[in-house]
Amino acid sequence: MTFTRKQTSRILQMRRINLFFMLLLTSAFTALADNTLSVSNALVPQGRTGSFNINLSNTDTFLAYQMNLTLPDGITFVSAAKGNRYADDHSLGVATHGQTTTLTILSSTNQAITGNEGALLTITVEADAGIAAGTKLAAVLSNIELVQKVSETGRLQVHPDDVGFDIEVTDKVVLDENSPTVPIATDEAVNLLVRRTIKADEWSTLCLPFEMDGEQTVDAFGSDVQLAEFDSYEVNDDGTITVCFIDSDPAEGIYANWPYIIKTSQNVSEFEVTAVVESDEESAVAEYETGKGKNKKLMGTFTGTLHAGSVIPENNLFLNSNKFYYSTGKTKCKAFRAYFWFFDLLPDMESASSRISMFVDEDATTRIELNKRQASGKETVFDLQGRRVENAKQKGIYIKGKKKIIVN
DSSP states (O other): OOOOHHHHHHHHHHHHHHHHHHHHHHHHHHHHHHSEEEEEOOEEEBTSEEEEEEEEEOSSOEEEEEEEEEOOTTEEEEEEEEOSOBSSOOEEEEEEETTEEEEEEEOTTOOOBOSSSSEEEEEEEEEOTTSOTTOEEEEEEEEEEEEEEOSSSOEEEEOOOOEEEEEEEESSEEEETTOSSOOOOOSSOEEEEEEEEEOTTSOEEEOOSBOBOHHHHHHHHOTTOEEEEEEEEEEOTTSOEEEEEEEEOGGGOBOTTOOEEEEOSSOEEEEEEEEOBOOOGGGOEEEEEESSGGGOEEEEEEEEEOSTTEEOOTTOEEEETTEEEEOOSSOEEOSSEEEEEETTOHHHHTSTTOOEEEEETTTEEEEEEEEOOOOOSSOOEEETTSOEESOOOSSEEEEETTEEEEEO
16 A cells, blocks of 8 residues: 555554554553552550551652551441651641541642652551451552652652552550550550561660560560660760660560660561560650769650650760661651660760760670761850750850860
């Protein structure tokens, strides 16, 4: 068949249009493939509340979303809490109609959902007491709409496929390090499934809302587990800092709501134990004090956390991979951990030669480096309470480097 030049031009134009639509479809399918919603840890105890996470793994940048969560009969929606994926104060909308709850996140400042992996939401539900342990009930996320940021002003709506998942009913109470709520206290001992990840051969912090005897401690963390309690700290003549701990015998167990440092020879992800839950986050603080009476002074604290999303105050320190890190004041940590505060140590700790030693029971010293802030080219200035001062123009006494300066 022979085509005229005009016909040939029209055919080529149609091919270009078809190719354009094919490219659009390919881009859309690629976006869906690279941006995946999933649900994790959907395990709920009989007659009690339990939580699970709605996660997003993404390569593109998103600003907002909406979805419907439909639960099976016997599972009741209780609440939803934001995960740690947001660049600003996104507002969470929740509307429940029967077994379906519509969840909406909007941002008034159009700031993006941060990171590429992790929980968007933590959902808390309650299972009927009459559902047998081991039962799996089908739930679904549907009508999903993600608002993608394609430019400073451009937005694109992405609609992934429905996400089906099972909610498993269990005879155990689940305490999850990713749960944003403090565990509910129990009147009697219950079977617990505790999700707390600990890396092998590294010092980690630990604070649990229940007591464990020696046998339970060894069963959970291994026969060679090392435990220690915060005692004090010292500023050495060479500018280094020694944080002192008292060795705690694992055979004596673990106290409820008390912070420890712990070291295991095997990775830990979860463990089971039968215990009474005694959540008391306010008392989960080990203190170091000097002086007596009117001269008594609080010099340091080691504070435990029992819920995920706990904000570590600015200039407090936390342990990670055998290093101390400063909190920015926006740093959040998971549940069942602890963080440190030391009085008036920031000037010394920021010096180039500064190091922190962690000293356990006079038998061994583990060298732990301070992860210093990026050098700014000038010495940082602090007030006498250890707070960073950006512009020391007001009258008073300040600390710059290791020297006190007076502004009149």
